[in-house]
Amino acid sequence: MSLILLKEWLNENVVKLRVDSIISQKCKPGQFVMIRVSELGERIPLTIYDYSRHDNYIELIFQIVGVTTDKLSHLDVGDKIMDLLGPLGNPISSLKENKVLVVAGGLGIVPMLAHLKKVYAKTIDGIYGVKKQDSLVLLEELRECVSNLSIFTEDGSYGSKGYVSNDLAVMLTNQKYDHVIAIGPIPMMSAVVDITKRYNIPTSVSLNPIMVDGTGMCGGCRVKVSGEVKFACIDGPEFEGLEVDFDELIIRSNIYTERGHNCGCEK
Amino acid sequence: MVARSKKVKIRLLKDKEREESFSEVVLGYNHEEAYEEAARCLQCKNKPCVEDCPVKIDIPEFIKEIISNNLEKALQIINANNSFPGICGRVCPQEAQCQTNCIRARIGDPIEIGELERYVADSMADSTKEIKPIKKVTDVSVAVIGSGPASLACAGELLKNGINVTLYEALHELGGVLRYGIPEFRLPREVIDREIEFLIDCGLIIERNFLVGRTIELDELLNEGFNFVFVGIGAGTPRLLNIAGENFNGVYSANEFLTRVNLMKAYDHNSDTPIYVGNDVIVIGGGNVALDAARSARRLTKGNVTIVYRRSMEEIPARKAEIQHALDERIDIKTLLSPALINGKNGWALSLECDQMELTDDYIDGRKTVKKSILPNKELKADTIIVAIGQKPNSLIKNISKKLELTKRNTIRVNNRYETSLENVYAGGDIITGSSTVISAISAGRKAALEMLTKCNKISSS
Ligand SMILES: Cc1cc2nc3c(=O)[nH]c(=O)nc-3n(C[C@H](O)[C@H](O)[C@H](O)COP(=O)(O)OP(=O)(O)OC[C@H]3O[C@@H](n4cnc5c(N)ncnc54)[C@H](O)[C@@H]3O)c2cc1C
Ligand SMILES: Cc1cc2nc3c(=O)[nH]c(=O)nc-3n(C[C@H](O)[C@H](O)[C@H](O)COP(=O)(O)OP(=O)(O)OC[C@H]3O[C@@H](n4cnc5c(N)ncnc54)[C@H](O)[C@@H]3O)c2cc1C
Ligand code: SF4
Ligand code: SF4
Ligand code: FES
Numbered sequence: 226m227s228l229i230l231l232k233e234w235l236n237e238n239v240v241k242l243r244v245d246s247i248i249s250q251k252c253k254p255g256q257f258v259m260i261r262v263s264e265l266g267e268r269i270p271l272t273i274y275d276y277s278r279h280d281n282y283i284e285l286i287f288q289i290v291g292v293t294t295d296k297l298s299h300l301d302v303g304d305k306i307m308d309l310l311g312p313l314g315n316p317i318s319s320l321k322e323n324k325v326l327v328v329a330g331g332l333g334i335v336p337m338l339a340h341l342k343k344v345y346a347k348t349i350d351g352i353y354g355v356k357k358q359d360s361l362v363l364l365e366e367l368r369e370c371v372s373n374l375s376i377f378t379e380d381g382s383y384g385s386k387g388y389v390s391n392d393l394a395v396m397l398t399n400q401k402y403d404h405v406i407a408i409g410p411i412p413m414m415s416a417v418v419d420i421t422k423r424y425n426i427p428t429s430v431s432l433n434p435i436m437v438d439g440t441g442m443c444g445g446c447r448v449k450v451s452g453e454v455k456f457a458c459i460d461g462p463e464f465e466g467l468e469v470d471f472d473e474l475i476i477r478s479n480i481y482t483e484r485g486h487n488c489g490c491e492k
Numbered sequence: 493m494v495a496r497s498k499k500v501k502i503r504l505l506k507d508k509e510r511e512e513s514f515s516e517v518v519l520g521y522n523h524e525e526a527y528e529e530a531a532r533c534l535q536c537k538n539k540p541c542v543e544d545c546p547v548k549i550d551i552p553e554f555i556k557e558i559i560s561n562n563l564e565k566a567l568q569i570i571n572a573n574n575s576f577p578g579i580c581g582r583v584c585p586q587e588a589q590c591q592t593n594c595i596r597a598r599i600g601d602p603i604e605i606g607e608l609e610r611y612v613a614d615s616m617a618d619s620t621k622e623i624k625p626i627k628k629v630t631d632v633s634v635a636v637i638g639s640g641p642a643s644l645a646c647a648g649e650l651l652k653n654g655i656n657v658t659l660y661e662a663l664h665e666l667g668g669v670l671r672y673g674i675p676e677f678r679l680p681r682e683v684i685d686r687e688i689e690f691l692i693d694c695g696l697i698i699e700r701n702f703l704v705g706r707t708i709e710l711d712e713l714l715n716e717g718f719n720f721v722f723v724g725i726g727a728g729t730p731r732l733l734n735i736a737g738e739n740f741n742g743v744y745s746a747n748e749f750l751t752r753v754n755l756m757k758a759y760d761h762n763s764d765t766p767i768y769v770g771n772d773v774i775v776i777g778g779g780n781v782a783l784d785a786a787r788s789a790r791r792l793t794k795g796n797v798t799i800v801y802r803r804s805m806e807e808i809p810a811r812k813a814e815i816q817h818a819l820d821e822r823i824d825i826k827t828l829l830s831p832a833l834i835n836g837k838n839g840w841a842l843s844l845e846c847d848q849m850e851l852t853d854d855y856i857d858g859r860k861t862v863k864k865s866i867l868p869n870k871e872l873k874a875d876t877i878i879v880a881i882g883q884k885p886n887s888l889i890k891n892i893s894k895k896l897e898l899t900k901r902n903t904i905r906v907n908n909r910y911e912t913s914l915e916n917v918y919a920g921g922d923i924i925t926g927s928s929t930v931i932s933a934i935s936a937g938r939k940a941a942l943e944m945l946t947k948c949n950k951i952s953s954s
């Protein structure tokens with residue numbers, strides 16, 4: 226049981242929780258936790274956004290998208306998260322190249338900021354895209370790490386109208402980047418990689434397939450990387466994006482939205 | 493009552509009642525039946541049955557107590573060698589162990605030793621269990637990693653001897669494969685809970701959601717003051733087929749499928765964990781895991797459930813009783829088919845293409861080998877495919893400690909005292925043998941505990 230110490234709504238759909246946990250003693254940027262909030266509840270993965278070894282807490286930021294994230298959003302300071310396992314996955318590798326471009330989509334901003342703690346490049350440029358102005362979170366934190374930031378909203382309510390991939394080709398033609406980091410919804414990472422592939426720029430991605438245990442025991446999180454099957458929970462979640470089979474990953478991520486909870490019951 | 497050559501029939505849940513329910517299928521003996529079966533035992537002096545039980549339970553002795561209706565004594569006799577009779581009575585492959593050389597089998601059926609063991613355990617479950625006063629509590633403490641049968645048995649033996657034990661388990665529930673692999677209709681959760689509860693009553697400290705190698709490292713446990721560590725982390729990573737189409741939706745590893753069903757209770761309408769079971773389920777494999785997956789799927793679909801196995805019916809490694817249950821539950825078993833390719837559309841599995849195999853005259857491990865025949869491929873309709881072709885150690889093992897010596901198969905190397913390459917670190921169960929059985933894991937856990945006890949006596953007396 227892990228006690229919630231602080232709760233903050235970043236917008237009407239995104240919550241930040243500070244949780245008392247010994248995981249803080251071991252975790253490194255890029256790792257995640259699996260949580261479960263109720264009896265008969267599901268286990269879901271969430272990135273460790275920040276942590277303090279001194280004060281023994283970790284911070285999680287999540288968007289309410291379905292059953293478990295909704296249940297989690299109803300917990301308050303003083304409540305406990307029933308199960309919290311971690312830190313899982315491999316820490317990200319640090320980057321010391323000259324010029325790095327980071328591309329964040331939606332809540333991909335959460336793992337992205339964890340990544341930025343490990344990027345020591347001379348210049349870091351950034352692109353951040355969301356659906357609409359209200360969905361922009363952690364903008365100040367991002368600005369602190371990035372020198373040139375362009376922002377996109379799908380409806381044009383803030384920054385430029387469109388998607389993070391819109392100007393990418395132009396940027397990559399005008400500037401020489403040593404490395405790109407792209408984190409966001411799977412179709413977004415796929416779109417980014419389609420472009421960086423043409424320029425042959427190494428592109429780190431952080432993958433989020435559906436997970437069950439998060440410990441390498443079920444194989445549900447398998448993804449194909451360089452033609453080989455990898456388990457994202459123990460071999461990732463960070464991979465070389467140019468090598469990832471995104472088409473397969475997109476399809477696998479939709480399994481329960483397409484055919485739903487199909488066990489003969491009414492759910 | 494005159495002893496008969498036929499065993500007392502074991503009552504089963506009706507076929508119809510099984511199709512939608514996860515209730516236990518084997519109903520077990522009642523008082524009269526158990527007595528009658530026990531009375532068939534010849535009380536052999538040389539005890540061939542004991543010889544073949546990996547933990548050497550004094551079988552004729554406990555059976556004798558059933559006849560005298562002294563079940564408490566019977567349980568004591570069993571408990572002297574095995575603290576998990578409710579579990580083992582149900583899941584041990586008795587026909588390959590204690591029952592193999594039962595003298596009764598020479599002119600009829602062997603004694604149903606497992607059923608009798610289970611009968612004793614279940615009958616004593618409700619009677620107020622009094623905890624044996626533990627020997628003087630020592631200041632020795634042991635960390636046990638994992639909560640499968642190996643770790644539980646190790647913990648049990650240590651607790652009995654007054655050692656302080658803390659158990660670390662990665663998942664949110666205890667029991668290892670007993671919990672996430674073996675389905676409830678074979679091993680009800682109350683039985684696991686009850687036998688673990690006993691350890692808690694004996695003072696076991698439990699840390700769930702604790703992945704050693706990530707949450708804490710093995711070296712730290714030793715530095716934190718544990719005198720010994722036992723590693724019982726099982727061999728939990730699924731083997732995959734590595735054929736085209738394996739990543740289509742609808743294709744599960746047996747581990748994922750069974751974990752969703754057993755650990756996460758996806759069969760329960762109130763569970764948040766989803767599962768997809770279509771109208772044409774194919775399970776690939778022929779071991780206990782394949783049978784468990786197929787029988788679980790049967791309870792989640794009204795459609796077809798088929799097991800596809802690459803050798804012949806004679807070679808199937810699963811227990812005969814399980815195969816009979818599967819057939820009773822309208823599960824089809826197709827043999828001499830080896831999966832070659834999964835076809836799909838829009839990302840979803842549609843069919844499984846198999847090479848047709850034929851038996852050769854060669855044997856490996858007592859089983860006939862097969863080779864590809866000249867017959868054309870067979871295509872079987874399948875919207876759900878469950879791959880149950882075995883497990884191997886988790887590659888996360890390398891994180892546990894860099895100094896732990898492994899074998900080529902990634903299992904932990906131990907000597908005949910269950911000692912690993914790290915001082916005061918022991919290991920047992922599937923992590924040293926690869927996939928094996930519950931009782932051999934229990935046996936290893938117990939023996940490792942006894943080794944630790946010997947070692948600390950030596951230390952304290954020197
Ligand atoms: C390594 C990793 C790190 C993540 N970090 C964060 C984070 O920091 N903040 C955040 O808001 N989200 C994060 N996610 C996504 C998050 O796990 C999902 O939003 C969450 O599982 C949704 O669960 P639900 O029950 O609310 O939604 P539902 O839609 O009801 O979930 C249905 C099923 O789909 C799965 N699922 C749905 N969306 C996703 C997704 N995007 N990724 C993986 N599985 C999904 C669920 O686990 C569940 O099995 C991360 C995912 C991974 C794999
Ligand atoms: C579906 C299925 C059916 C089976 N049926 C039978 C049967 O009928 N009869 C029979 O005798 N055998 C059966 N077996 C085999 C039997 O279950 C195993 O041989 C036995 O469970 C092995 O026990 P164990 O203690 O070594 O490991 P496991 O039971 O695998 O337990 C290991 C535990 O350690 C935990 N763990 C792993 N890594 C870590 C870590 N780093 N830190 C903390 N915890 C960790 C795991 O989460 C798990 O709970 C079956 C196996 C399966 C999969
Ligand atoms: S523990 Fe298993 S092998 Fe030993 S007597 Fe009991 S059922 Fe037989
Ligand atoms: S071998 Fe069979 S008959 Fe003989 S003592 Fe053992 S169980 Fe009884
Ligand atoms: S989530 Fe089960 S193996 Fe990765």
